[in-house]
Amino acid sequence: MRFFSRGPAAIPVERDYAIDVRDLGVRYNLRFTRQTTVRTSFKNLLHRPEGPTDFWALRGVSFRLVHGESLAVIGPNGAGKSTLLQVLAGIIQPNEGNVDVVGHISSLLTLGAGFDVDLTGRENIRLAGAFLGIDHRDMERRLPGIVDFAELGDFIDAPIKTYSSGMRARLGFAIATAVDPDVLIIDEVLATGDAVFRAKSKQRIIEMTKAAKGIVLVTHDMTWVTEFCNRAMLLDRGHVVMEGAPAEVVALHQERSEQARIEREQELARRIAAVERGTSPAG
């Protein structure tokens, strides 16, 4: 295998895991959001706003990922999946617990969302490298490979704003995986992209898994989870519901979402019934 013959100098050997998360908790302060202005803060100072001021997006999350594993994080909307990825990528600091990520990490989370649309594809590759903290000479060497993988043709020298969403996703995926991370973190891995590129990116993910790299991804594509991940974790409301073999976790997730759907429908039916009862005497 090429990896052993060349000596994987980048992977520290003293720890046998890629990611170790223990009792992770992430708290959001609801009083400071993007819409805060001085006026609202003064108002909050004068009389305390009603309702909770804190919100735990994640609480008591523990897991360990060894090299060569690919973990799929699934769960309903608002379960804390993206927050978990952001913590692993070092974008958000946890409020509780320990997060230990060994080795180099690549985290272009939502593929291609961070592009500068006025710049060309090529310039965005360089910019992304600079954001990730990769040496520019290193990035120059990787550039042809990225261009090649993304299959953008002449578009590589056109501004990103002329790209289709599929093209953006391709470029994003090519960059995120080209930087040889020890741990790859991807949010919504195959939300876009044509069938050929899907196959190609699956191929690359599998390659990376074989190369003793750790992968954590969030996806709604359950076939992807069962086919290409060797572990899965179900999150709901910031807690781990289940963790284990992909098929079982996916089964539980589907059962639960089916149940949630039925509950929602029943609730809706009850409300409609209530409205009808309420209006019928009057009418």
Add this chain to the structure above:
Amino acid sequence: MLRSGRMSTSLPARSVRIARRPGPVDLIVEGIRDIWSRRRLARYLVRADMQRHGADTLLGNVWWVVDPLLQMAVYVILVSVIFQIGGDDYPLFVFCAILPWKWFSTAINDGITSVTSRERIIKQVSFPKLVLPVAATVGGVVNFAFGMIPLTALIVLFYSDRLSSTILLIPLVAIVQFVFTLALSIAAAAINVFFRDVGNVARHALRMWFYLSPGLYAFDSVAGRIDGILLDLYRLNPWVTLFEAYRNVIYDGRTPDFEALGFVLVASAVLLVLAIYLFKRVEPSFAKVL
């Protein structure tokens, strides 16, 4: 590429723990290291900004030369023609103030939005956000450097009798201004994440600041009207020193007041350290608040 055969990357390794909160000195040192280690990122950002400014206008980057000239024309018409109070060679006199002020106000305005406008990438990648306001400020320097073209043209064509070797001292004054601008830009960028009012306040504050500083008029005309403690207070405005210094080396052909410049430099450096501390202190919560 995976197959490129290179296993070593320069991707930074990381381990996050809820450790003790780093002290002020740690944060400041880390901040300076952030800026230095990501200077290439700052360069890309500056270049991207330049392209953006040039790309969607007919005259492109020619505006950087034309803009200060037009602004000069406005003030000359207002002060010299309408109020008839401009002094000798008023166009050059006021141009000495317009150029550095344009850099300053542009850098502050860009700095304020530098973090908030990069919201998407901040939520995607962990990188030292300090680079963003730094790039905004450095971008202003490029703007200022372009302004040297109309300045030189103005002097050579119309005011050749004012041409003096002291003009070579401009970079020295510019360094002092850079440190001062950088400090304010960093602080404003950090505050704007939490209070989006900063932009609105800055727009008016900057305009007021310009009129209160001896840009359109000479410092002497202020000194003639107020004295004592009031004048001392007035002199605390760094732009009194900066405008005077620029005017000394360009318009008067004199060496600037080095003592005053040194004072502003030291004060700005202290301000910069405080700004970096403030920024680094609140940086971890950017991704959550944005």
